[in-house]
Amino acid sequence: MSDQTPILVSFPLCPYVQRAAIVLAEKGVAFRRIDIDLADKPDWFLRLSPTGRVPLLRVGDAVLFESAAIIEYLDEVHAPRLHPDDPLTRARHRAWIDQGSALLSDLWTIETTKDQARFDAACASLQTRLSRLAQELGDRHWFGGARFSLVDAVHAPVFRYFDLLEDAGLHLVPPALAAWRGRLMQRASVIGAVPPDYAPRLRAFVMAEGGILSTRLSL
Numbered sequence: 141m142s143d144q145t146p147i148l149v150s151f152p153l154c155p156y157v158q159r160a161a162i163v164l165a166e167k168g169v170a171f172r173r174i175d176i177d178l179a180d181k182p183d184w185f186l187r188l189s190p191t192g193r194v195p196l197l198r199v200g201d202a203v204l205f206e207s208a209a210i211i212e213y214l215d216e217v218h219a220p221r222l223h224p225d226d227p228l229t230r231a232r233h234r235a236w237i238d239q240g241s242a243l244l245s246d247l248w249t250i251e252t253t254k255d256q257a258r259f260d261a262a263c264a265s266l267q268t269r270l271s272r273l274a275q276e277l278g279d280r281h282w283f284g285g286a287r288f289s290l291v292d293a294v295h296a297p298v299f300r301y302f303d304l305l306e307d308a309g310l311h312l313v314p315p316a317l318a319a320w321r322g323r324l325m326q327r328a329s330v331i332g333a334v335p336p337d338y339a340p341r342l343r344a345f346v347m348a349e350g351g352i353l354s355t356r357l358s359l
């Protein structure tokens with residue numbers, strides 16, 4: 141690999157890192173992945189990152205942060221184009237990418253909170269957002285139609301949480317999203333975006349948090 145090989149600074153469970161890993165794989169771009177311990181961030185990482193958060197993408201001497209900016213950059217410099225060509229449709233897709241982050245925020249609360257009222261509110265919010273997403277998706281194969289798009293890449297890490305939630309008796313995904321979820325989970329770029337032991341790692345993380353979800357998983 142040359143010095144221009146992108147380096148993705150990562151954390152194995154991070155859904156925002158997965159966005160970048162999926163887009164790199166969709167484009168067949170070789171990259172190096174460096175996992176760091178977010179509980180003990182290395183000094184070199186803190187020097188490079190303006191926010192202290194992963195992902196970071198190092199390209200030559202440049203460092204990019206914020207997953208939405210990273211995937212848009214990758215989309216602009218490497219074929220095939222995943223964002224739509226039409227500016228109006230592209231703007232709508234950017235807005236749905238933002239909604240993907242809102243889903244992750246609800247999921248973080250569901251994974252970690254010890255407060256039953258916050259847990260219930262996050263489940264309700266997630267369900268509302270998912271049913272709006274289902275209305276927008278309609279019966280399309282991918283979010284934008286026939287071609288896999290950045291919006292698909294952003295939602296794949298969201299759907300990865302639901303196996304664990306379903307183990308805890310929480311069935312929050314509307315049936316209208318089931319086929320899209322299945323297609324996303326079978327996509328090679330999505331499978332390869334996490335380590336093979338992702339599922340037990342996620343479970344261990346949730347159990348260690350000791351929140352409402354961990355109690356439901358222990359029942």
Ligand SMILES: N[C@@H](CCC(=O)N[C@@H](CS)C(=O)NCC(=O)O)C(=O)O
Binds near residue numbers: 154178194195207208
């Ligand atoms: N808006 C950021 C969110 C990234 C983010 O929240 N990353 C988490 C891991 S999933 C992180 O680095 N957390 C460490 C911290 O906040 O100290 C993005 O899209 O890149």
